[in-house]
Amino acid sequence: MNNPHRLIRAFLKQPVDKTPVWLMRQAGRYLPEYRQIRQQVPDFLTLCKTPELACQVSLQPLERFDLDGAIIFSDILTIPDAMGLGLHFVENEGPKFKSPIRSSRDITNLPIPDPEIELSYVCDTIRLVKKSLNNTLPVIGFSGSPWTLAAYMIEGQSSDNFILAKKMLYDNPASLHELLLKLSNAITIYLNAQIQAGVDAVMIFDTWGGLLTTSDYCDFSLSYIKQIISNINHTVPVIVFTKHGGLWLEHIATSGCDVIGLDWTISIKSAKSRVEKINTRIALQGNLDPAILLTNPDAIEKSVKTILDEFGKSPGHVFNLGHGVLQQTPVENVKTLVDCVHQMSVPYHVR
Amino acid sequence: MNNPHRLIRAFLKQPVDKTPVWLMRQAGRYLPEYRQIRQQVPDFLTLCKTPELACQVSLQPLERFDLDGAIIFSDILTIPDAMGLGLHFVENEGPKFKSPIRSSRDITNLPIPDPEIELSYVCDTIRLVKKSLNNTLPVIGFSGSPWTLAAYMIEGQSSDNFILAKKMLYDNPASLHELLLKLSNAITIYLNAQIQAGVDAVMIFDTWGGLLTTSDYCDFSLSYIKQIISNINHTVPVIVFTKHGGLWLEHIATSGCDVIGLDWTISIKSAKSRVEKINTRIALQGNLDPAILLTNPDAIEKSVKTILDEFGKSPGHVFNLGHGVLQQTPVENVKTLVDCVHQMSVPYHVR
Numbered sequence: 001m002n003n004p005h006r007l008i009r010a011f012l013k014q015p016v017d018k019t020p021v022w023l024m025r026q027a028g029r030y031l032p033e034y035r036q037i038r039q040q041v042p043d044f045l046t047l048c049k050t051p052e053l054a055c056q057v058s059l060q061p062l063e064r065f066d067l068d069g070a071i072i073f074s075d076i077l078t079i080p081d082a083m084g085l086g087l088h089f090v091e092n093e094g095p096k097f098k099s100p101i102r103s104s105r106d107i108t109n110l111p112i113p114d115p116e117i118e119l120s121y122v123c124d125t126i127r128l129v130k131k132s133l134n135n136t137l138p139v140i141g142f143s144g145s146p147w148t149l150a151a152y153m154i155e156g157q158s159s160d161n162f163i164l165a166k167k168m169l170y171d172n173p174a175s176l177h178e179l180l181l182k183l184s185n186a187i188t189i190y191l192n193a194q195i196q197a198g199v200d201a202v203m204i205f206d207t208w209g210g211l212l213t214t215s216d217y218c219d220f221s222l223s224y225i226k227q228i229i230s231n232i233n234h235t236v237p238v239i240v241f242t243k244h245g246g247l248w249l250e251h252i253a254t255s256g257c258d259v260i261g262l263d264w265t266i267s268i269k270s271a272k273s274r275v276e277k278i279n280t281r282i283a284l285q286g287n288l289d290p291a292i293l294l295t296n297p298d299a300i301e302k303s304v305k306t307i308l309d310e311f312g313k314s315p316g317h318v319f320n321l322g323h324g325v326l327q328q329t330p331v332e333n334v335k336t337l338v339d340c341v342h343q344m345s346v347p348y349h350v351r
Numbered sequence: 352m353n354n355p356h357r358l359i360r361a362f363l364k365q366p367v368d369k370t371p372v373w374l375m376r377q378a379g380r381y382l383p384e385y386r387q388i389r390q391q392v393p394d395f396l397t398l399c400k401t402p403e404l405a406c407q408v409s410l411q412p413l414e415r416f417d418l419d420g421a422i423i424f425s426d427i428l429t430i431p432d433a434m435g436l437g438l439h440f441v442e443n444e445g446p447k448f449k450s451p452i453r454s455s456r457d458i459t460n461l462p463i464p465d466p467e468i469e470l471s472y473v474c475d476t477i478r479l480v481k482k483s484l485n486n487t488l489p490v491i492g493f494s495g496s497p498w499t500l501a502a503y504m505i506e507g508q509s510s511d512n513f514i515l516a517k518k519m520l521y522d523n524p525a526s527l528h529e530l531l532l533k534l535s536n537a538i539t540i541y542l543n544a545q546i547q548a549g550v551d552a553v554m555i556f557d558t559w560g561g562l563l564t565t566s567d568y569c570d571f572s573l574s575y576i577k578q579i580i581s582n583i584n585h586t587v588p589v590i591v592f593t594k595h596g597g598l599w600l601e602h603i604a605t606s607g608c609d610v611i612g613l614d615w616t617i618s619i620k621s622a623k624s625r626v627e628k629i630n631t632r633i634a635l636q637g638n639l640d641p642a643i644l645l646t647n648p649d650a651i652e653k654s655v656k657t658i659l660d661e662f663g664k665s666p667g668h669v670f671n672l673g674h675g676v677l678q679q680t681p682v683e684n685v686k687t688l689v690d691c692v693h694q695m696s697v698p699y700h701v702r
Contacts, residue, residue, distance in 0.1 A: 210616065247597045289517070292521055
């Protein structure tokens with residue numbers, strides 16, 4: 001059955017009239033109306049946990065730009081927070097945990113959160129966004145990947161190299177596997193609850209998979225992503241995004257995902273050719289360098305053209321950035337990008 | 352003619368009795384004797400600029416470990432410092448410049464340093480190290496790549512995404528090309544002076560090439576590395592290391608380099624097969640995850656075995672980490688690594 005939404009059709013490699021576009025972190029600090037709402041609450045996490053405000057923020061970019069979908073305003077670390085690790089955000093330092101994982105016993109004692117209880121604010125936000133949009137646009141739900149969540153939970157904060165998490169990987173792989181299995185179960189339940197609440201696609205953000213060796217990536221990150229995909233209620237497209245995962249596209253293409261998110265370092269032409277050799281049913285999402293949005297309309301137009309040309313005339317491309325919108329991004333450049341993608345992509349979809 | 356040094360022979364893909372090993376940042380903060388010398392000077396840069404001390408520090412790891420070569424103790428940012436940008440190091444924050452590049456005029460006004468005047472401390476250190484070693488071990492010289500130096504010079508400090516440098520790349524590519532050309536010329540002269548002073552190999556560190564798109568990597572980083580290699584007095588092996596450059600090995604293999612340095616994210620087996628398709632004369636250096644050295648002898652031994660197995664029984668492998676030694680590394684683990692590589696690699700070199 002054909003889906004009515006351009007975004008979902010492209011995720012499923014069905015024909016579309018023009019290339020759909022949405023942006024990672026499309027709701028966020030670069031928008032003045034976001035900063036205004038953010039001031040009404042004491043911290044970032046309170047905003048995520050207040051469904052009315054999180055809904056309002058999720059919808060903000062759709063009012064300004066002709067985007068092809070909404071993404072729920074939330075954080076990738078909601079699960080560790082619900083597990084009791086005490087997530088908080090320190091201005092300009094990123095996420096921190098009051099009680100990071102420090103021993104095997106910490107792992108054994110971790111509870112698996114009930115998404116409709118400890119994470120009900122996410123499901124409530126989804127229901128509010130779905131209701132507001134009234135099916136005019138699809139809604140994307142998401143979670144961090146097991147490895148990415150584990151890396152933060154062990155390290156206690158963001159890091160250049162996640163030394164403590166790596167140390168556990170090499171010194172005590174059995175404990176790390178126990179943690180990853182528990183997180184995979186928690187993420188599966190969480191994504192199922194999001195699907196139940198109405199999201200039209202789900203995305204798994206593997207922000208830190210790119211720090212691993214090839215074999216560790218397969219064993220400690222991708223294998224758990226595979227488990228999640230095979231266990232969820234797979235009625236909506238699943239997007240897998242590993243930052244710096246360009247080396248491993250052949251592996252990611254065997255994960256069971258419907259869409260691979262690409263960062264900006266790989267050429268989408270090369271990615272397409274490599275992925276098609278493994279699985280012709282997988283769509284690609286990406287992959288403009290977010291830094292382009294700091295520049296000017298000519299540079300944006302030129303870069304959009306390059307990516308559209310590289311992908312070429314076939315279905316299965318969702319335009320996005322290769323990473324989240326930078327907070328320094330001028331709002332008007334986002335409008336230029338979204339309009340450029342729609343206008344310039346029409347000839348690529350003439351049949 | 353056969354070189355007497357195992358390290359240089361491996362760089363040139365000549366047969367060796369066992370796999371040579373050296374480590375990026377093998378002289379540094381993880382060594383107590385380094386920290387002792389560091390206390391005698393007010394800051395890190397003074398240590399680099401005092402040839403007697405820099406020589407002493409370069410030699411320290413050779414006294415403890417059976418390493419196959421020395422690398423000159425210095426910094427990749429010596430050239431921008433000599434250009435007058437006011438390099439200084441803020442504890443735990445990395446390098447900073449007092450006068451970063453802020454305009455096209457700043458670029459035009461940059462002088463090209465004379466290595467035997469403004470950078471004579473580096474050449475003096477090389478001469479002292481060469482004299483001390485008396486040709487028992489080879490000595491490696493190095494420089495940052497043009498793009499990596501430019502990224503720091505524009506940004507003024509280290510960064511996750513080097514937004515200002517990227518902005519210049521997209522907004523004003525002509526100015527960036529002017530800067531990169533000037534840096535390439537300065538680096539060529541600098542490496543020639545190091546070769547003249549006696550180094551047995553030179554390495555170009557492209558620490559931030561991995562932040563670029565594929566085409567920008569080729570145009571703004573690799574093309575200038577190629578220029579340097581074709582213009583230097585190429586009488587010693589040249590190693591090119593791009594962190595997160597695993598996607599671009601086919602391109603790097605056309606740079607004219609003798610050796611490609613690999614970070615830990617790529618499997619050396621896959622790297623070898625890809626590079627051999629382009630140029631059979633290129634050796635590989637790497638690529639143990641530096642975090643392995645935070646663990647235990649069993650994990651180290653297992654990882655060494657994996658890398659030796661993946662590379663297999665052919666010449667042209669220099670064992671190294673995929674990035675610098677972490678400062679938290681226990682000294683005894685470095686000894687374990689170096690001895691493991693030598694002992695375990697013998698069977699791979701039986702003819």
